[in-house]
Amino acid sequence: MGESDGALEDLNTIRIRAGLPPYTDSNNFLEKYIDENKWEFFAEGKRLHTLARIDKAEDILEIPSFRKIYPIPAREFEIDGNQLVQNPGY
Numbered sequence: 001m002g003e004s005d006g007a008l009e010d011l012n013t014i015r016i017r018a019g020l021p022p023y024t025d026s027n028n029f030l031e032k033y034i035d036e037n038k039w040e041f042f043a044e045g046k047r048l049h050t051l052a053r054i055d056k057a058e059d060i061l062e063i064p065s066f067r068k069i070y071p072i073p074a075r076e077f078e079i080d081g082n083q084l085v086q087n088p089g090y
Helices: 004-017 029-040 047-053 057-061 074-079
Strands: none
Touching: 004 029, 029 047, 047 057
């Protein structure tokens, strides 16, 4: 939302709680956020969603763009009378 100084305060709250030194400036905030998010939510299965939301999944995870969304399950096609179109790439 363009309020990187306020967001930096929130990020530093997490870093201080973890015993890490706070960041002193909001330069390259998005990179700092991505790195902190990687450590804070390790093994919780949220990384793809976070990176897709900020449009960095393809670059950081080195995945094709269609992998940012999941395929529609086959059972959904049966329920809807086969009127759905599968997500691109699947």
